[in-house]
Amino acid sequence: MNILLIEDEPKVAGFIKKGLEEEFHKVTVTYDGNMGCKLALEEDFNLIVLDVILPHINGFDVCKKIREFKKDVPILMLSALGTVNDRVKGLEHGADDYLTKPFHFEELLARIKALDRRRSMALPWTVYQVDDLKMDCSKKIVTRNSKVILLTVKEYMLLEVLMANKGRVLSRTTIAEAVWGINFDRGTNLIDVYVNYLRNKVDKGYTKQLIHTVIGMGYVIKDN
Numbered sequence: 430m431n432i433l434l435i436e437d438e439p440k441v442a443g444f445i446k447k448g449l450e451e452e453f454h455k456v457t458v459t460y461d462g463n464m465g466c467k468l469a470l471e472e473d474f475n476l477i478v479l480d481v482i483l484p485h486i487n488g489f490d491v492c493k494k495i496r497e498f499k500k501d502v503p504i505l506m507l508s509a510l511g512t513v514n515d516r517v518k519g520l521e522h523g524a525d526d527y528l529t530k531p532f533h534f535e536e537l538l539a540r541i542k543a544l545d546r547r548r549s550m551a552l553p554w555t556v557y558q559v560d561d562l563k564m565d566c567s568k569k570i571v572t573r574n575s576k577v578i579l580l581t582v583k584e585y586m587l588l589e590v591l592m593a594n595k596g597r598v599l600s601r602t603t604i605a606e607a608v609w610g611i612n613f614d615r616g617t618n619l620i621d622v623y624v625n626y627l628r629n630k631v632d633k634g635y636t637k638q639l640i641h642t643v644i645g646m647g648y649v650i651k652d653n
Contacts, residue, residue: 430475430545434458435465435491436507437483441530445478448534449541462486469495474502476544478537481508481519489522496523496582500569503544507532513617520609520619523582547607557592559639560652562631564592578630583608587623588631591640591650600647624648 432449436442437460446456457474459465462483469477469491477495481488492504506524508515519527525547526540557564562573571578571588580588590607591599601620609619624640632638640650 430454430541431473432456432541433465433469433472433474433477435460435462435469435477435483435488436480437461438480441480444534445537448538452538460484462488462491466491466494469502470498476541477502477504478541479504479506479524481506481510481515489518492519492522492524500582500585503547505537505540505544517617517619520583521581526609555593557589557595559592559595559650560637562592562639564589573631573635580627580630583623584626584630588627588650591627591648594650596649596651598643598646598649604648 432454434442434445434449434456436445436458439460442458442460446458449456457468457472459468460483463485465479465483466486468474479488479492483491486494488506488508492506495502495504503525504523506519506527507530508519508527509530516527516529525544528537528540555566557566561575562571564571566589569585571580571585586608587604590604604620608623624642628638628640632640637653639652640648643649
């Protein structure tokens with residue numbers, strides 16, 4: 430994989446770079462938010478490893494800027510800030526996973542492999558449809574009754590998981606692992622919050638509701 434590492438601590442950056450190169454990955458390192466954002470937008474990377482605390486622009490803002498133009502590149506955030514609110518903030522800014530420092534390299538590598546599997550499983554040419562709701566994965570466009578619905582990265586990912594499993598009840602654990610990664614804190618109500626966000630954008634104003642709660646089991650999207 431071609432990986433961009435944005436990390437301002439030289440020792441940490443060197444440790445990560447050495448380990449990833451031993452796993453035969455190509456690693457480009459930059460030490461501040463401005464240059465990291467510039468490289469991320471101008472070049473093509475398979476993955477971005479992004480620290481939160483950076484000179485000039487913090488990692489949350491870098492992540493948000495990248496997501497404005499590149500929806501698909503996986504972003505793994507690193508931070509010594511380990512509270513639930515910090516992890517939620519990182520995910521809401523568009524990160525795909527969040528790893529708290531200090532960490533074992535083996536865990537970092539496992540996260541990277543998991544993100545790569547999710548990326549390689551994506552079918553960008555797929556068009557999903559549930560009733561009059563359509564998702565064009567190649568164009569990253571969602572419409573209902575031909576009206577475009579604007580979604581954040583996580584809202585889009587959540588809807589994609591639901592639509593790819595049309596008619597199937599998905600547990601919160603399944604949704605969490607698919608959208609937020611293996612380290613998701615199941616003690617939060619973030620999934621329910623995001624389902625409500627989706628309902629407000631997808632179902633609000635329509636007689637037919639497509640997203641349903643199955644009490645004690647999870648969520649499902651279906652025609653009727």
